[in-house]
Amino acid sequence: MQIIADEYQTAFKLVASQYGYAHxxxxxxxxxxxxxxxxxxxxxxxxxxxxxxEGDSVEADRGLHFDLTVPFARYVAQHQNDLYFPFRRYxxxxxxxxxxxxxxxxxxxxxxxxxxxxxxxxxxxxxAEVATVMAAVLETWQLGSMTMHISNRKFLDGxxxxxxxxxxxxxxxAIDKLDKIGVEAVTTILSDELGYERSAVTDCLALISRxxxxxxxxxxxxxxxxxxxxxxxxxxxLESLFNxxxxxxxxxxxxxxxxxxxxxxxxxxxxxxxxxxxxxxxxGSICSGGRxxxxxxxxxxxxLPGVGxxxxxxxxxxxxxxxxxxxxxxxxxxxxxxxxxxxEQEKASLQTAQRLREAxxxxxxxxxxxxxxxxxxxxxxxxxxxxxxxxxxDDTYTLYNIGGDKASCTSFTEVLMxxxx
Amino acid sequence: MQIIADEYQTAFKLVASQYGYAHxxxxxxxxxxxxxxxxxxxxxxxxxxxxxxEGDSVEADRGLHFDLTVPFARYVAQHQNDLYFPFRRYxxxxxxxxxxxxxxxxxxxxxxxxxxxxxxxxxxxxxAEVATVMAAVLETWQLGSMTMHISNRKFLDGxxxxxxxxxxxxxxxAIDKLDKIGVEAVTTILSDELGYERSAVTDCLALISRxxxxxxxxxxxxxxxxxxxxxxxxxxxLESLFNxxxxxxxxxxxxxxxxxxxxxxxxxxxxxxxxxxxxxxxxGSICSGGRxxxxxxxxxxxxLPGVGxxxxxxxxxxxxxxxxxxxxxxxxxxxxxxxxxxxEQEKASLQTAQRLREAxxxxxxxxxxxxxxxxxxxxxxxxxxxxxxxxxxDDTYTLYNIGGDKASCTSFTEVLMxxxx
Numbered sequence: 001m002q003i004i005a006d007e008y009q010t011a012f013k014l015v016a017s018q019y020g021y022a023h024x025x026x027x028x029x030x031x032x033x034x035x036x037x038x039x040x041x042x043x044x045x046x047x048x049x050x051x052x053x054e055g056d057s058v059e060a061d062r063g064l065h066f067d068l069t070v071p072f073a074r075y076v077a078q079h080q081n082d083l084y085f086p087f088r089r090y091x092x093x094x095x096x097x098x099x100x101x102x103x104x105x106x107x108x109x110x111x112x113x114x115x116x117x118x119x120x121x122x123x124x125x126x127x128a129e130v131a132t133v134m135a136a137v138l139e140t141w142q143l144g145s146m147t148m149h150i151s152n153r154k155f156l157d158g159x160x161x162x163x164x165x166x167x168x169x170x171x172x173x174a175i176d177k178l179d180k181i182g183v184e185a186v187t188t189i190l191s192d193e194l195g196y197e198r199s200a201v202t203d204c205l206a207l208i209s210r211x212x213x214x215x216x217x218x219x220x221x222x223x224x225x226x227x228x229x230x231x232x233x234x235x236x237x238l239e240s241l242f243n244x245x246x247x248x249x250x251x252x253x254x255x256x257x258x259x260x261x262x263x264x265x266x267x268x269x270x271x272x273x274x275x276x277x278x279x280x281x282x283x284g285s286i287c288s289g290g291r292x293x294x295x296x297x298x299x300x301x302x303x304l305p306g307v308g309x310x311x312x313x314x315x316x317x318x319x320x321x322x323x324x325x326x327x328x329x330x331x332x333x334x335x336x337x338x339x340x341x342x343x344e345q346e347k348a349s350l351q352t353a354q355r356l357r358e359a360x361x362x363x364x365x366x367x368x369x370x371x372x373x374x375x376x377x378x379x380x381x382x383x384x385x386x387x388x389x390x391x392x393x394d395d396t397y398t399l400y401n402i403g404g405d406k407a408s409c410t411s412f413t414e415v416l417m418x419x420x421x
Numbered sequence: 422m423q424i425i426a427d428e429y430q431t432a433f434k435l436v437a438s439q440y441g442y443a444h445x446x447x448x449x450x451x452x453x454x455x456x457x458x459x460x461x462x463x464x465x466x467x468x469x470x471x472x473x474x475e476g477d478s479v480e481a482d483r484g485l486h487f488d489l490t491v492p493f494a495r496y497v498a499q500h501q502n503d504l505y506f507p508f509r510r511y512x513x514x515x516x517x518x519x520x521x522x523x524x525x526x527x528x529x530x531x532x533x534x535x536x537x538x539x540x541x542x543x544x545x546x547x548x549a550e551v552a553t554v555m556a557a558v559l560e561t562w563q564l565g566s567m568t569m570h571i572s573n574r575k576f577l578d579g580x581x582x583x584x585x586x587x588x589x590x591x592x593x594x595a596i597d598k599l600d601k602i603g604v605e606a607v608t609t610i611l612s613d614e615l616g617y618e619r620s621a622v623t624d625c626l627a628l629i630s631r632x633x634x635x636x637x638x639x640x641x642x643x644x645x646x647x648x649x650x651x652x653x654x655x656x657x658x659l660e661s662l663f664n665x666x667x668x669x670x671x672x673x674x675x676x677x678x679x680x681x682x683x684x685x686x687x688x689x690x691x692x693x694x695x696x697x698x699x700x701x702x703x704x705g706s707i708c709s710g711g712r713x714x715x716x717x718x719x720x721x722x723x724x725l726p727g728v729g730x731x732x733x734x735x736x737x738x739x740x741x742x743x744x745x746x747x748x749x750x751x752x753x754x755x756x757x758x759x760x761x762x763x764x765e766q767e768k769a770s771l772q773t774a775q776r777l778r779e780a781x782x783x784x785x786x787x788x789x790x791x792x793x794x795x796x797x798x799x800x801x802x803x804x805x806x807x808x809x810x811x812x813x814x815d816d817t818y819t820l821y822n823i824g825g826d827k828a829s830c831t832s833f834t835e836v837l838m839x840x841x842x
Contacts, residue, residue, distance in 0.1 A: 002444050018778045020755040020785025023423055027529050028449070028515060032472055043473050050519050051453055051468040051484050063472050084752060084804050088785065094449060098471050108448050123788040125767070244771070331505060334441040346546070350665070357439045364441025364509065367544040383505050 003329040005110075005317055009092055011140045012112050012311075016090035019133050021114055024089050026071040028096075032063045034074050034299070041066055044098040064096040068113040069295065069308065076117055076306075077299035086118035086126065092313070106314050112137075113289075115308030117296060122305045124237055127271040127291055128244035134287055134309045135246070135253035138275070143316075143325045145251060148275045148287070149211070149258035152238050153268055156208070156259055158231025159224070163204035165196050172262050175208060179260075179281075183209050212257040214242055220257070237270055269293040273309055283319050287311045330384020335361040336419070337383075339376040339390045342369045349391045352412065356389075359416055377402065387419060424750040426531075426738055430513055432561045433533050433732075437511035440554050442535055445510050447492040449517075453484045455495050455720070462487055465519040485517040489534040490716065490729065497538055497727075498720030507539035507547065513734070527735050533558075534710075536729030538717060543726045545658055548692040548712055549665030555708055555730045556667070556674035559696070564737075564746045566672060569696045569708070570632070570679035573659050574689055577629070577680055579652025580645070584625035586617050593683050596629060600681075600702075604630050633678040635663055641678070658691055690714040694730055704740050708732045751805025756782040757840070758804075760797040760811045763790045770812045773833065777810075780837055798823065808840060 013023065029048060036042050047063040065071045068091045076087065092112040099105050114133055116126045131148060138146055156175075157167045165171055174189040183205050190205075191198040212220045221235060238257060245255050253275070263272045268290030275287035289309035296304035320326045338353045340346060349365060356363040364385075366376050373390065380388045381402045388400040397409040399418050409415045434444065450469060457463050468484040486492045489512045497508065513533040520526050535554055537547045552569060559567055577596075578588045586592055595610040604626050611626075612619040633641045642656060659678060666676050674696070684693045689711035696708035710730035717725035741747045759774045761767060770786060777784040785806075787797050794811060801809045802823045809821040818830040820839050830836045 002446060005446075006444055017754055018783050020753060020758070020783060022753060023427055025423060025426075029517070029529055036472070043471070045472040046469045047472040048467045048469055048485070048517075050464070051457070051466040052464050064469070084800060086788075096450070096469075108450055125788040129786075246775075332441060332443060333438055337441070354667075362439050362441065365550075367507075367546040379505060 001317060001321060001329070003333065004320075004326055005313070008141055008313065008317070009110075009112070012092060012137050012313075013090065015137045015140055016114055016133060018136075019088070019129065021088040021090040021133070024072070024075065024091055025093060026065070026068070026075050026091070028064055028094065029062050030065050030071055030074065032061050035063055035065060035070060037070070041097075046096050046098055065093075066095055066097045068093060068095065068111050068310065069115070072113070072115055072308075073296045073306075074299050076296050076304060077302075080119075080300065080302065080304070086116050086122060088114070088116045090114045106318075109312060109314035111310055112313045113308060113310045115306050117304045117306035119302055119304055122291075122307065124240050125244055127237070127241045127307050130289070130307055130309050131241070131255065131273060132244075132246055134275075134311070135255075137311070138287065139252040143277060143320055145278045146253045146275055146286075147278060148253050148255050148273055149261050149285075150238070150241065150255060150271065150273055151257065151259050151261040152234040152271050153262070153290075154230050154270060155234025155238055156262060158228045158234050159207060159259060160204065162225035162228045162231055163196075163200040165190065165200065165204060170194055172264070175260050175262060176264070178205075178209050208259045210259065212259075214245075214255060217242060217257065234270075241271060263288065263290055267292045267295050271307060277319070277325075280319065280323060286316045286319065332364070332383040332385050333362055334364045334383075334385045336363045336387040336389055337376070337380045337385050338363060338365045339373055339380075339388055340366045340369045340371075341373065341390055341392060345369075345391050345393075348394060352389065352391050352397070352415075355412060356415075361419065389415065422738060422742060422750070424754065425741075425747050426734070429562055429734065429738070430531075430533070433513060433558050433734075434511065436558045436561055437535055437554060439557075440509070440550065442509040442511040442554070445493070445496060445512055446514060447486070447489070447496050447512070449485050449515065450483050451486050451492055451495065453482050456484055456486060456491060458491070462518075467517050467519055486514075487516055487518045489514060489516065489532050489731065490536070493534070493536055493729075494716045494727075495720050497717050497725060498723075501540075501721065501723065501725070507537050507543060509535070509537045511535045527739075530733060530735035532731055533734050534729060534731040536727050538725045538727035540723055540725055543712075543728065545661050546665055548658070548662045548728050551710070551728055551730050552662070552676065552694060553665075553667055555696070555732065556676075558732070559708065560673040564698060564741055566699045567674045567696055567707075568699060569674050569676050569694055570682050570706075571659070571662065571676060571692065571694055572678065572680050572682040573655040573692050574683070574711075575651050575691060576655025576659055577683055579649045579655055580628060580680060581625065583646035583649045583652055584617075584621040586611070586621065586625060591615055593685070596681050596683060597685070599626075599630050629680045631680065633680075635666075635676060638663060638678065655691075662692060684709065684711055688713045688716050692728060698740070698746075701740065701744060707737045707740065753785070753804040753806050754783055755785045755804075755806045757784045757808040757810055758797070758801045758806050759784060759786045760794055760801075760809055761787045761790045761792075762794065762811055762813060766790075766812050766814070769815060773810065773812050773818070773836075776833060777836075782808075782840065810836065 035045050045063050045066055094108055095111050096108050114130055160167050174186050178186050187201050187205055190196050190201040261272050261274050270291035272290035273288055274285035287309055291307040293305045336356055338349045340349055353363045353365045377388045377400055386402055390398045392398060395411055397415050398406055399409055399415055400406045407418045409418060456466050466484050466487055515529055516532050517529050535551055581588050595607050599607050608622050608626055611617050611622045682693050682695050691712035693711035694709055695706035708730055712728040714726045757777055759770045761770055774784045774786045798809045798821055807823055811819045813819060816832055818836050819827055820830055820836055821827045828839045
């Protein structure tokens with residue numbers, strides 16, 4: 001899995017930089033004051049201390065970051081005079097959370113984030129851009145078709161308001177259960193338990209529980225209650241977002257309006273995103289985020305709104321492995337192993353290996369002639385190395401295509417030609 | 422510096438994989454039992470705990486790794502039945518040490534390590550290979566010429582024995598001061614303070630304090646005291662190591678025998694290495710390591726000898742920056758910025774940006790038409806982006822070579838042709 005994880009990180013970095021996102025890294029250790037938000041997450045923060053208790057008091061107030069958004073906000077506030085805005089950044093680092101260990105949950109895991117921030121006002125285009133970039137990343141990873149569910153806090157707020165329902169914790173918690181318990185059970189909670197009028201609840205949920213594809217958007221807009229400013233503001237933001245998104249591709253990420261997406265009581269103030277793998281919705285979202293107004297201002301008196309998305313990379317790879325979405329990788333990335341025929345050939349074998357490296361082949365060498373050629377070649381096969389080369393004598397080589405033919409070569413050029421085939 | 426750090430990591434990974442080294446990553450958090458060695462380093466280990474004190478007891482016995490060698494040894498012991506030996510691995514991760522903060526010392530920093538281990542017996546060739554790979558890495562980074570100082574614990578032990586001096590802590594500490602206080606002062610310590618015969622100390626230090634280039638090796642061997650088995654074993658290992666090293670290159674890393682290198686009272690049992698930047702020796706070693714017999718066996722009842730080298734990457738970059746060995750980098754890696762002339766051109770600008778990406782150009786886009794073109798182009802210049810493209814209307818473009826000419830293009834193909842120049 002290490003090879004796959006490396007490839008995923010490389011692809012993520014490549015795509016993000018294609019769109020002008022700059023790479024930053026922040027320390028894993030931050031002040032606890034920076035990390036703590038007086039929310040549920042605080043319970044999961046790991047603080048650090050000297051194991052032998054000899055640390056100075058400086059360290060007692062520090063801990064490991066639990067996501068990359070809070071450290072990014074602190075970074076932007078701190079470096080705002082040195083940055084060019086809108087500032088696009090990607091970040092891919094480990095984070096730590098004291099969650100109870102369970103299948104698919106990790107206490108130490110990689111997150112891969114992109115965000116854009118700008119002072120005062122960030123154009124609505126960026127809500128589409130971050131979705132576009134993350135969709136391009138996910139498509140590059142080829143884990144099958146996915147759906148990015150998009151909504152907007154203002155839109156949901158306005159929609160609820162139009163039916164006389166406030167956007168409160170209990171209401172959001174009920175709506176969050178739509179997928180699990182269904183419209184009828186949520187209707188019961190909102191009307192019988194929370195006391196909202198049943199017919200309003202029914203009409204409201206009929207809109208909220210819909211998944212609206214891009215082509216059905218204009219029809220959906222026509223069904224909305226009119227004369228609610230918050231709703232209209234959210235609707236307009238969603239419309240401009242969907243207009244700026246790239247066309248859906250058949251094997252890629254499909255964009256869908258899902259008004260019920262709320263991302264709990266997070267810091268999001270506008271667009272919110274969740275992404276599921278088609279057919280594997282039970283794993284929940286693998287790429288989430290949203291637009292925030294006030295995150296950076298926790299660390300600065302300037303207003304620096306932003307929008308971003310985050311992928312839980314370690315968890316996604318665990319899903320991919322469990323669901324056979326990725327092929328098992330080989331033990332070695334080497335292209336060629338230079339076997340050792342006998343001790344006299346060690347120097348010539350080393351020189352040949354170096355020439356292969358210079359020709360662009362990742363080449364490893366063997367150094368125990370006691371291990372017979374047959375064993376050396378079967379080990380290469382087990383490690384997944386495609387070629388084994390034996391330097392028989394000066395300018396006489398035998399090249400084994402593992403699991404295939406062997407070729408005798410009377411010059412290094414012939415070896416290179418045989419490798420190229 | 423982030424861009425440089427990324428390039429260094431990429432180059433390290435590339436070179437290591439060219440030699441067949443496999444990438445592994447280990448968790449940052451290990452059992453304290455695994456980390457603790459009853460040595461000085463134990464004081465620097467950070468343990469973790471839940472900030473709010475609600476953690477289960479499972480976590481009380483864990484801490485952050487302080488190097489990559491100990492976690493690697495634990496990893497090899499744990500996975501020995503799944504690995505192919507000799508197992509070559511590289512690892513590049515952050516480590517944490519509770520050192521008192523001072524210039525050039527960090528509490529959170531990157532290390533880049535390579536090691537090879539094998540059961541029972543690891544051929545002496547690998548001592549040369551790890552030095553070769555790290556020299557190739559250091560040459561790729563182009564930080565100027567360097568010297569890798571190589572010695573051998575058996576060689577130093579035998580040399581001391583031959584003059585009736587035991588290899589004890591106090592003796593090694595004195596020898597370690599040779600560079601700082603000179604031969605005479607060390608002679609005084611060994612003879613007057615520690616009581617060894619002055620003439621023996623003088624003769625011994627005359628050999629130990631030498632730096633022996635590769636061409637002077639055979640002459641140096643002839644000067645050694647005879648009939649000490651430990652000395653001869655160390656000498657033979659050094660000779661075979663130097664024979665297997667690549668030729669020194671003028672702009673690269675020079676290999677020198679320096680008998681005084683001892684690496685303190687570390688776990689090393691044979692070859693030891695330290696590397697200094699020529700002219701910047703005062704910073705100490707930037708790439709160190711050695712051969713160990715008993716490290717993996719701390720976690721396993723099997724004997725798994727190994728040899729490895731480690732670079733303190735964060736510290737090396739801090740030196741490179743302080744000494745102007747690296748050029749300052751630009752704010753953005755983007756090749757092109759697509760400027761926004763007016764809101765009507767936003768869709769065409771986005772499409773053009775996408776075509777540029779597909780043609781291989783890292784392309785960012787602007788989205789505030791209110792910001793005039795002059796300002797957009799001067800920002801591109803400040804960010805270090807070489808090209809700015811304005812989509813004037815369908816199939817009419819102006820391409821600015823920042824700090825140079827501008828070109829009018831009447832098709833996207835003309836834009837690509839102008840960019841290629």
